[in-house]
């Protein structure tokens with residue numbers, strides 16, 4: 001099966017990712033676990049090497065040549081991230097370890113400064129654990145209460161229930177932009193507008209959105225936005241917190257240490273300006289610079305093309321799976337990004353994953369760090385195929401063939 005894809009340069013793109021020509025158990029790798037982490041193009045891999053070979057030193061503290069080169073490259077990556085998200089100012093871009101750290105930073109710093117007993121934090125059933133647990137921790141510390149927006153049988157975010165939960169007690173709405181377990185795209189424009197009408201602040205977890213669709217934080221008018229570099233074809237250990245300057249200015253530091261200070265005495269310490277106030281310690285310098293290369297890579301292809309290509313794959317895979325017996329697809333919302341969760345009746349997802357692996361096909365099986373989603377559908381786990389910009393229709397065919405094999409084995 002070979003679907004001609006409107007000029008999308010799939011062959012060239014695949015050549016940019018060295019790992020895609022690896023074999024797994026003697027079979028060509030079919031990598032459908034991009035939701036967990038995506039692979040890296042040569043430009044990103046080369047950039048890491050180049051940084052360490054020719055442009056590495058600690059940043060923001062040396063007058064010497066290499067320190068200035070590394071600092072400039074890092075700040076350049078900050079501007080690339082600013083452009084990616086269309087943030088108003090580069091100081092609104094904070095480098096963190098990943099989405100998890102970004103959410104913990106906001107929950108801890110903003111939360112402890114702004115939440116009090118009886119205040120409400122609204123989350124949704126769709127959240128990854130990293131957008132649940134930090135809020136539970138700060139709720140325990142402050143006396144705030146966590147409320148949860150339910151989802152429909154198809155995995156949609158239930159807007160009417162959200163409206164009912166909103167009140168003048170709502171101080172924070174923290175929801176995912178795209179569900180990692182189901183692929184549901186949350187109608188975030190309405191979520192944000194309605195929250196703002198109540199005077200609440202909104203954090204979006206953009207981990208599963210940023211690799212697939214273009215994001216404009218100013219158009220959304222979102223207050224905080226987080227994502228992880230490793231899902232956007234960049235290195236692991238580097239992520240982004242975007243925050244509106246006015247909010248970040250008022251927030252206390254999250255961690256103390258080097259880089260984040262203005263002046264330290266034992267009597268009183270003053271803090272650095274944004275964004276450095278939130279960047280204590282030596283950052284992941286080479287990773288940040290390489291994240292800039294990853295951003296160049298995806299914007300070079302363009303999100304219109306990426307979104308269309310992945311949508312095509314998702315539709316094709318969904319249709320093919322739906323036409324098979326004993327398959328339950330979880331998450332059939334009208335608006336979805338390229339994530340497909342399913343189960344084969346009476347077969348444990350881990351068995352499916354193991355058999356697929358023997359055919360060289362990498363999928364994720366388990367609860368996807370979204371146990372409330374699993375509980376909603378009364379399953380312990382699912383099989384999840386998550387597509388990236390380099391996947392092909394042939395790889396969908398390989399997945400379907402693999403699923404058929406599993407059905408035969410368990411028949």
Ligand code: 7TS
Nearest residue numbers: 035036098099100128130180205207228
């Ligand atoms: N939020 C969402 C929506 C995610 O999908 C993930 C990771 C995170 C937060 C946490 O990101 P981290 O980079 O800080 O760990 N999701 C997945 C997944 O779906 N499978 O493995 C990791």
